[in-house]
Amino acid sequence: MDDRPHVTLEDVAREAQVSLATASRALNGTTKVRSDLRERVLAAANQLAYTPNAHAQALAGGAHRTVGVICHDVSDPYFAGISRGVMRAADEAGLLVMLASTFRDPQKEIAYISMLRAQRASAILLVGSGFEDREWERALAAEIEPYQRGGGQVAVVSRHRTLRVDSVQPENREGAAQLARTLTAQGHRRFAVLAGPRALTTVVDRLRGFREGLAEAGVELAESHIVEASFTRDGGHAAMSELLARGLDATCVFAVTDVMAMGALAALREAGKSVPEDVSLAGFDDIPVVRDLAPPLTTVALPLEELGEKVMELAVRDNRGKRSRILRMPGTVVVRESTRAPTAP
Amino acid sequence: MDDRPHVTLEDVAREAQVSLATASRALNGTTKVRSDLRERVLAAANQLAYTPNAHAQALAGGAHRTVGVICHDVSDPYFAGISRGVMRAADEAGLLVMLASTFRDPQKEIAYISMLRAQRASAILLVGSGFEDREWERALAAEIEPYQRGGGQVAVVSRHRTLRVDSVQPENREGAAQLARTLTAQGHRRFAVLAGPRALTTVVDRLRGFREGLAEAGVELAESHIVEASFTRDGGHAAMSELLARGLDATCVFAVTDVMAMGALAALREAGKSVPEDVSLAGFDDIPVVRDLAPPLTTVALPLEELGEKVMELAVRDNRGKRSRILRMPGTVVVRESTRAPTAP
DNA sequence: TCCTAGCGTGAAAGCGCATTCAGAAAGCGC
DNA sequence: GCGCTTTCTGAATGCGCTTTCACGCTAGGA
Numbered sequence: 001m002d003d004r005p006h007v008t009l010e011d012v013a014r015e016a017q018v019s020l021a022t023a024s025r026a027l028n029g030t031t032k033v034r035s036d037l038r039e040r041v042l043a044a045a046n047q048l049a050y051t052p053n054a055h056a057q058a059l060a061g062g063a064h065r066t067v068g069v070i071c072h073d074v075s076d077p078y079f080a081g082i083s084r085g086v087m088r089a090a091d092e093a094g095l096l097v098m099l100a101s102t103f104r105d106p107q108k109e110i111a112y113i114s115m116l117r118a119q120r121a122s123a124i125l126l127v128g129s130g131f132e133d134r135e136w137e138r139a140l141a142a143e144i145e146p147y148q149r150g151g152g153q154v155a156v157v158s159r160h161r162t163l164r165v166d167s168v169q170p171e172n173r174e175g176a177a178q179l180a181r182t183l184t185a186q187g188h189r190r191f192a193v194l195a196g197p198r199a200l201t202t203v204v205d206r207l208r209g210f211r212e213g214l215a216e217a218g219v220e221l222a223e224s225h226i227v228e229a230s231f232t233r234d235g236g237h238a239a240m241s242e243l244l245a246r247g248l249d250a251t252c253v254f255a256v257t258d259v260m261a262m263g264a265l266a267a268l269r270e271a272g273k274s275v276p277e278d279v280s281l282a283g284f285d286d287i288p289v290v291r292d293l294a295p296p297l298t299t300v301a302l303p304l305e306e307l308g309e310k311v312m313e314l315a316v317r318d319n320r321g322k323r324s325r326i327l328r329m330p331g332t333v334v335v336r337e338s339t340r341a342p343t344a345p
Numbered sequence: 346m347d348d349r350p351h352v353t354l355e356d357v358a359r360e361a362q363v364s365l366a367t368a369s370r371a372l373n374g375t376t377k378v379r380s381d382l383r384e385r386v387l388a389a390a391n392q393l394a395y396t397p398n399a400h401a402q403a404l405a406g407g408a409h410r411t412v413g414v415i416c417h418d419v420s421d422p423y424f425a426g427i428s429r430g431v432m433r434a435a436d437e438a439g440l441l442v443m444l445a446s447t448f449r450d451p452q453k454e455i456a457y458i459s460m461l462r463a464q465r466a467s468a469i470l471l472v473g474s475g476f477e478d479r480e481w482e483r484a485l486a487a488e489i490e491p492y493q494r495g496g497g498q499v500a501v502v503s504r505h506r507t508l509r510v511d512s513v514q515p516e517n518r519e520g521a522a523q524l525a526r527t528l529t530a531q532g533h534r535r536f537a538v539l540a541g542p543r544a545l546t547t548v549v550d551r552l553r554g555f556r557e558g559l560a561e562a563g564v565e566l567a568e569s570h571i572v573e574a575s576f577t578r579d580g581g582h583a584a585m586s587e588l589l590a591r592g593l594d595a596t597c598v599f600a601v602t603d604v605m606a607m608g609a610l611a612a613l614r615e616a617g618k619s620v621p622e623d624v625s626l627a628g629f630d631d632i633p634v635v636r637d638l639a640p641p642l643t644t645v646a647l648p649l650e651e652l653g654e655k656v657m658e659l660a661v662r663d664n665r666g667k668r669s670r671i672l673r674m675p676g677t678v679v680v681r682e683s684t685r686a687p688t689a690p
Numbered sequence: 691t692c693c694t695a696g697c698g699t700g701a702a703a704g705c706g707c708a709t710t711c712a713g714a715a716a717g718c719g720c
Numbered sequence: 721g722c723g724c725t726t727t728c729t730g731a732a733t734g735c736g737c738t739t740t741c742a743c744g745c746t747a748g749g750a
Contacts, residue, residue: 022729
């Protein structure tokens with residue numbers, strides 16, 4: 001950019017007939033400035049439509065007012081909810097948010113962190129499940145650690161047992177366990193699970209919790225009853241279709257994500273199965289839309305917006321040197337009409 | 346931030362035993378550098394975990410690699426869809442996106458533009474309906490114009506008859522008219538409309554188009570059959586409830602937004618009315634979830650992701666001095682099961 | 691062999707700002 | 721009224737980088 005040069009502080013100072021230093025002080029209010037001078041400066045700035053150059057400010061030692069947020073996909077309601085909380089908190093703190101979507105590409109994630117480092121963002125937030133992959137964890141750490149040494153704050157939502165960062169962790173395991181208890185209490189004994197990629201910590205946790213919950217009622221989940229698919233609506237649809245094609249042998253299906261559950265619901269409807277009469281269906285996350293599905297979805301509610309707010313708070317509240325903080329956010333089982341006692345076989 | 350000073354180019358140059366200029370050139374590849382020197386520089390940079398300071402780069406005249414996007418609410422599926430397209434395009438162009446949500450507060454919008462100006466963002470994208478408010482338009486222009494004079498690119502999605510900017514415009518009016526034609530063709534004659542705030546250009550356009558489409562079939566829409574509410578799921582719910590309380594006198598309800606339609610659907614269900622047996626319901630936007638509702642929603646499909654990609658393209662493709670470009674994006678009526686011929690009264 | 695291009699390199703200027711430092715003006719006590 | 725402290729102002733410095741600018745070197749032609 002920069003066709004015509006920008007209006008600079010120097011222009012303002014000249015217009016107001018004061019020194020550059022005085023103009024700077026008048027604008028920032030850091031030091032007392034004689035009131036008539038300040039008036040002149042403000043008037044000049046206003047008249048020239050002056051906007052300080054944030055790069056110059058940052059370079060000259062002023063505060064950096066931006067935070068970076070990296071998530072998998074903004075258009076996924078789960079991340080959209082969290083982003084909303086992040087932005088609300090950022091707004092209150094007067095911070096500018098740089099949001100990037102990685103579309104689940106680990107390489108892109110690293111690249112974005114590097115860019116945010118270059119921007120000297122005051123904090124970087126990683127939102128979303130991590131990969132269970134040594135190589136990637138190492139590459140990530142290689143970006144994160146120098147950034148932290150430079151004074152950067154890092155906070156994450158979910159995942160990351162290896163990274164030394166503050167984190168907000170949804171209680172995926174316990175939430176899934178609770179859900180399992182609820183479902184077995186309703187009388188279900190034969191389950192199928194629509195899982196996301198097993199490389200994601202979130203999937204692993206929810207799966208494990210669910211199994212544990214089932215185990216308490218003496219129910220086992222056969223590996224053959226778990227279908228793995230991508231973490232999307234279409235992934236859920238495909239997984240459910242496959243399950244159906246195999247000849248579904250379950251009274252209740254648990255999709256590890258609401259988004260997947262939506263796809264599953266569609267697949268069931270297309271196959272002429274009705275929920276919950278023929279089969280019960282449960283999800284996880286409680287994204288806003290699922291209460292409006294027909295039938296409304298039983299799920300585990302996560303306070304998405306609050307997740308976003310908390311992670312931002314962690315990032316803003318300075319925590320240098322101290323050990324990393326962990327905020328656990330419990331999930332709450334919300335029973336709606338998509339699950340009910342199985343009809344006698 | 347900045348506890349420990351950052352690694353600077355000077356550190357790298359010293360480590361590699363070359364001058365600062367050479368180090369810069371080696372890293373950027375702008376000029377030929379003797380290969381052994383370049384190797385040394387690269388090695389040193391890598392070893393020191395050097396990341397260039399983007400602020401210094403920008404200040405020194407390097408390219409600015411960020412664009413700002415301002416929308417009403419990231420968590421709204423409509424904006425989420427557009428954001429997705431924007432980010433995909435930004436990613437391809439190697440740009441960093443700063444995304445801000447205004448939560449429909451005009452003041453906040455102005456404030457964000459100012460911050461983006463300060464960041465010397467290479468482009469600013471305004472996504473979402475504008476307000477029909479002289480005062481606000483003036484204030485907006487006062488931010489936008491100096492920015493453009495400084496060489497900044499501005500592009501918007503929808504709205505803004507007064508601003509001299511490139512824009513991508515969904516054909517709200519024509520889309521709504523098409524929808525009206527479709528509905529009258531199905532046999533509907535008595536309509537009600539769930540409108541968003543009348544101060545939004547999007548609402549005005551859709552309303553007008555819908556009326557025009559109805560008029561072609563000789564149907565009029567009484568002002569009393571239009572309920573105004575906020576542009577949200579709950580807004581739609583409230584508006585529908587009010588309509589029901591008044592004694593709904595229509596065979597078909599048009600919600601100007603899919604999100605509102607979802608709320609309306611819930612309200613209808615709660616009131617014991619079934620769609621489309623008792624009343625037909627149509628929306629606008631075709632956000633991803635509506636095809637999974639029960640019944641799937643009839644609506645006007647807008648290519649949301651493409652909207653985002655296009656607006657980004659406009660902003661990136663330089664257009665200095667030339668007249669502003671307008672890209673019209675047609676909507677397509679998608680008939681699903683939420684509408685059908687009214688049952689004889 | 692000498693001179694001229696031409697390529698690579700390093701020194702230095704400057705991007706726009708905050709801030710330090712020194713000095714001028716103003717206020718105080720005596 | 722004089723010297724002192726206290727305020728406020730302006731000149732100058734530096735943040736980290738890109739980019740001239742000028743110079744030294746090698747290669748090629750005469």
